[in-house]
Amino acid sequence: MRRDNRLSAALHVLLHMAEEAHPLTSGKLAKTMMTNPVVVRRMLAGLRAKGYVRSEKGHGGGWTLARDLEAVTLRDIYDALDSPSLLAIGHRAENPQCLIEQAVNAVLNQTFRDAEDMLLSRFGEVTLAALSTDFHKRLAGRQGAYNPEAAHEG
């Protein structure tokens, strides 16, 4: 099954924005993400609607963070992306007449619910600030300055 990358992509974009003082254009971000500007705009539109980022048109325009990194969790971003489904497996009919199917669904549903709850609560525990701290630790380990161009070569 194909996997939805939007959460990963959104976090990546947000942290890049956090490293820059000026607005970043969707074109620039798209190059960073090796994707298309429209894909970036589409994704960020959801975050803007929830107030996590701002966008401005015209010269010098682009995207900027609208919130403190401490104030935003992965859960917030996940929700802003319209809560894409987390699990790749499921079952056939939601309200089957067949009692066997009901028994199967009962077990699977409970298990799936628990797994989703676990994922969401984990997401709620991690802030963008924590991710940023981790990034800067890695950066210090490399003893290099931040260079978004070089970071995405090859």
Next chain:
Amino acid sequence: MRRDNRLSAALHVLLHMAEEAHPLTSGKLAKTMMTNPVVVRRMLAGLRAKGYVRSEKGHGGGWTLARDLEAVTLRDIYDALDSPSLLAIGHRAENPQCLIEQAVNAVLNQTFRDAEDMLLSRFGEVTLAALSTDFHKRLAGRQGAYNPEAAHEG
């Protein structure tokens, strides 16, 4: 995201087989599952390879269970279906040069791994016998005899 139904479908089929003393044809099972005989055969081929079911050709042929219900867990079936991916979300590059992407992946990977482990260990705890018991409880509650035809009407 579209969800993979094979685990649910396989469990459903296996429990139907458990209720019948004679072999069930893929055509009959397909009608039960409102799907196509080839889909059923393809799915059951994986289970047969692992020894959970048997198939026989010709008159009176079809599919039968090859193991005790107590001896098979949902995990066994999941593995026999070739371990379809459990999570619908993921990330972009597995070994990104970008340190931001690395930081993002580190958090997401750990979370995803934990969720998958939880699902698999849950699957390992539930036997087909437990599902069957649940089914028979529901059946007793309905005070009806088992009737696979009626169970899948409408």
Next chain:
DNA sequence: TCTCATGTAATTCTAAATGTTACATGAGAC
């Protein structure tokens, strides 16, 4: 040898993410 059922390859259908094109809108720069 006829029929039934599986075995399996090849093809098509489908849904959802992803990617692309095209063009309208609005904000500076000049």
Next chain:
DNA sequence: GTCTCATGTAACATTTAGAATTACATGAGA
């Protein structure tokens, strides 16, 4: 004002993997 830059968005194309279908070979009774 108008040119350029950048977002906003609709419409369309591509991709991917599961699901469904078609077609035919194989083998086991009746």
